[in-house]
Amino acid sequence: MPLPPLATAADLAVLLGRTFTPAQEAQAQALLDQASSVIRGYLRQDITRATTTATFTMRRPDPLRSCAGVVTLPQRPVEEVITVAVNGMATSGWWLDGTDLLVRAWTWDHPPAAHHPPRVTVTYTHGWDPVPGDIAAIAIQAANRVLVNPTQVRSETVGGEAVTYLVPTTGEALGVLLSRTEMRVLDRYRRTAGTVRVRPA
Template sequence: MAADELLADPAELAVKLGREADDPQLLWALKQASRRFRGQVHHPVTLVTDDEVTLDGNGRESLLLPVWPTIAVAQVLLDGVELTEGSDYSWSDAGILRRLGCHRWPDRLRCITVVYTHGWADTPEDIQEVILERAEAAFTIPVGVQSKAVGGQSVTFGAQMAAGSTEAWTKAVDRHKVRASGDA
């Protein structure tokens, strides 16, 4: 299993669960949580170099690139014509692509092509936290069980913990999901 498949460190989960970091069940739980998160945010989260996207113009001065942080912008084409950074456009690490010189992006579909590098070399802590939380739940909560009694002790799991949709999970997904280019 490639290390970049996991969005959290197996050693951290291993300490919490009292298992070895290479325990197949532990690794499976982390892999499933990582896949689920990536699926819900609609991008890899990790660093992606020279990703090419085609965007709709919004008729405004600025538009958002779909995934942040933006590390580099290698090329911007408007209707197939290459624009020059610094005179035609500028960009920010927040993923804002701004037209310069009193220009606006055209209000047309699929007229802008951008090649850019985005994502994180190191997974942000809020993502790591929810991946570890979800993996722990998958590892320890039996599927479909909300309440379990053994002897004189009982334990009840919240439906959101069993399903993996805690408030922290929802906030992390909302913060890191792909954005629509017209949002700027």
């Protein structure tokens, strides 16, 4: 199922203080859909609240963790873990440590079976409802750049006529893409190497 946009055409219309025609509303929503996809790709997160069933390879814990195995749930924040099964066997012997799901007890087989780590299937609810305001604002900004200035105009003089392009002097084209400033704002939510920076209060 497609993920919902991070902002709506109605949100953009309020920002601009205008009423869209049906054609303008459709264009605005299409741009917001694109901006939402770009943001999700950068963050590696679904962002919006959802329930997912996914299967992970269990890894051995570090010696300081008194458990049999660990999986890291990639979608954040984790709101609720609904079910857990190890190699197809349902278990209630688990607990959460941040975004790590720790399996209380499991016998790791000897070789050659040991070369095939257990598979853990988890159904869990994750994401934000509502979408954090700064993420929604960036989706609106990215879409609005194209809506109000589809040719990305920046100053230049051609044949005595002055034209202005929105492309910065650094050569960084914007459009339905993210600026460096927007990326810095989003970095607090970004998942890198299996982690995410922070969870809003």
